[in-house]
Amino acid sequence: MIVVDKLVKDYGSLRAVAGVSFKVEKGDILGFLGPNGAGKSTTMKIITGYLAPTDGTASVDGYDVNEDPIEVKRRIGYLPESSASYPEMTVLEFLSYVAEARGFNGAEEINKRLADVIVKCHLQSVQNRAIETLSKGYRQRVGLAQAILHDPPVLILDEPTDGLDPNQKNEVRKLIKNMAEDKAIILSTHILEEVEAICNRVIVIDQGIVLVDETPEEFKARKPGAKIDEIFRDLTNKEVLA
Amino acid sequence: MKQFLPVFKKELFGYFRSPVGYVILIAFHLLTLGLAFYANFYESRQANLSVLFRFLPWILLVFISATGMRLWSEEKRSGSIELLFTLPISVASAVLAKYLAALAFVAIALLLTFSLAFTTAYLGNPDWGVMLSGYLGSLLLSAAFLGISSLCSSATKNQVIAFVASIAACFAITIGGAQGLIDYIDDFAPTALIDFLTNLSFLINYQTLTIGLIELGAVSLFAFFTIAALAINIVILKK
Numbered sequence: 001m002i003v004v005d006k007l008v009k010d011y012g013s014l015r016a017v018a019g020v021s022f023k024v025e026k027g028d029i030l031g032f033l034g035p036n037g038a039g040k041s042t043t044m045k046i047i048t049g050y051l052a053p054t055d056g057t058a059s060v061d062g063y064d065v066n067e068d069p070i071e072v073k074r075r076i077g078y079l080p081e082s083s084a085s086y087p088e089m090t091v092l093e094f095l096s097y098v099a100e101a102r103g104f105n106g107a108e109e110i111n112k113r114l115a116d117v118i119v120k121c122h123l124q125s126v127q128n129r130a131i132e133t134l135s136k137g138y139r140q141r142v143g144l145a146q147a148i149l150h151d152p153p154v155l156i157l158d159e160p161t162d163g164l165d166p167n168q169k170n171e172v173r174k175l176i177k178n179m180a181e182d183k184a185i186i187l188s189t190h191i192l193e194e195v196e197a198i199c200n201r202v203i204v205i206d207q208g209i210v211l212v213d214e215t216p217e218e219f220k221a222r223k224p225g226a227k228i229d230e231i232f233r234d235l236t237n238k239e240v241l242a
Numbered sequence: 243m244k245q246f247l248p249v250f251k252k253e254l255f256g257y258f259r260s261p262v263g264y265v266i267l268i269a270f271h272l273l274t275l276g277l278a279f280y281a282n283f284y285e286s287r288q289a290n291l292s293v294l295f296r297f298l299p300w301i302l303l304v305f306i307s308a309t310g311m312r313l314w315s316e317e318k319r320s321g322s323i324e325l326l327f328t329l330p331i332s333v334a335s336a337v338l339a340k341y342l343a344a345l346a347f348v349a350i351a352l353l354l355t356f357s358l359a360f361t362t363a364y365l366g367n368p369d370w371g372v373m374l375s376g377y378l379g380s381l382l383l384s385a386a387f388l389g390i391s392s393l394c395s396s397a398t399k400n401q402v403i404a405f406v407a408s409i410a411a412c413f414a415i416t417i418g419g420a421q422g423l424i425d426y427i428d429d430f431a432p433t434a435l436i437d438f439l440t441n442l443s444f445l446i447n448y449q450t451l452t453i454g455l456i457e458l459g460a461v462s463l464f465a466f467f468t469i470a471a472l473a474i475n476i477v478i479l480k481k
Contacts, residue, residue, distance in 0.1 A: 048328045049327075049328065050328050070331075073330040073331075078328045080321060080325060081321075082321040084320055084321035084324060085322060085325065086252075086256070088259045089259065097248055097251075100248035101331060102329065102330065103330065
């Protein structure tokens with residue numbers, strides 16, 4: 001579904017991503033781990049077509065991000081890191097805008113879509129409120145709602161549970177897991193237990209390089225008995241690793 | 243281009259979702275009417291809108307820079323630009339949609355000053371052709387100003403910088419033909435330079451339209467600046 005091949009991204013003289021390659025198939029939930037500034041968000045932004053790579057390619061469903069950005073964008077639901085939106089719009093206004101921009105037309109179809117994601121993301125109680133008045137948790141869920149609105153085959157979620165309380169985190173994880181069957185999902189996170197809870201693959205990236213690409217079980221087996229946090233610390237504190 | 247309409251609609255309604263749009267419209271209206279009366283709209287006893295069009299370029303310069311400054315810098319600052327450009331929308335149609343929504347907002351502001359035109363028609367017997375040509379000129383001038391303003395906005399995250407840069411750029415291209423400046427440099431500057439400045443000046447070309455002459459040169463100058471600014475705007479955003 002998603003093929004990333006030797007991706008490189010330079011910001012001026014800084015190399016943020018230095019030759020990242022991996023594949024994600026339908027049914028996969030890929031946990032993207034790494035310290036801040038490791039290149040996670042940059043890689044995700046390239047896959048969504050928002051940033052152009054300096055070198056290498058990324059493709060979604062056979063469409064190259066550079067050549068067919070619009071086709072790629074149609075197939076992706078993306079939750080940006082900042083869960084950015086338009087603060088003065090109400091939740092309903094915002095989601096209808098996204099639905100229209102995604103090419104849905106006709107009030108009936110749009111309403112059906114909105115009703116679906118509003119229930120899934122538990123936004124009923126705030127649907128008529130301006131986004132700027134919402135708490136971080138709700139804003140995050142609005143971001144998630146816009147990402148899944150068009151039922152995309154690929155989901156790219158940049159820290160989807162960031163800012164949520166433990167119950168909401170659980171809720172969002174369940175939601176992601178339930179959608180996984182017929183989607184390819186990449187999510188970045190700092191919370192290692194999250195990877196254990198929902199992902200079937202782990203990629204650890206540091207300084208723009210993929211250090212680890214394996215299953216959570218293999219990842220845990222690296223240091224039996226140790227907490228997953230420790231393994232992560234060991235990996236990312238060293239310069240280079242296998 | 244199919245996704246043009248949702249963005250256009252969202253942007254245009256966006257001006258009226260917060261008080262900002264109303265405040266800008268009211269301020270613009272009070273300022274234009276205030277200056278028209280200050281310039282003896284009634285006392286001059288002329289059935290035309292010359293008092294309005296005399297000040298309008300200078301008011302538009304500020305008003306449009308204030309309207310255009312947030313177009314892209316706000317999206318960049320808040321990060322919503324990421325959302326916009328991960329929707330299946332091309333950069334060109336997003337630029338055009340936002341630009342035309344802002345232009346529609348400016349057109350609403352210009353329409354409000356029709357009160358003066360109707361007053362003139364009620365009190366006297368004005369030449370509607372000249373008045374409408376003046377409005378066409380105002381709209382073309384606005385279109386070019388807004389293109390420049392949108393371009394400035396796309397180059398920075400900071401609305402204040404976008405605002406100041408837009409005013410400076412619009413001012414520079416407008417003042418070129420102002421009489422005071424021409425008189426001043428007349429003594430030492432070569433004629434070619436003066437011709438160049440006056441031919442390029444928004445002010446001179448605008449004045450041509452306000453006296454009822456719809457000249458191809460004037461129209462194409464504004465069109466050229468608008469299209470060039472938007473094209474650069476698209477290039478900047480694609481980077």
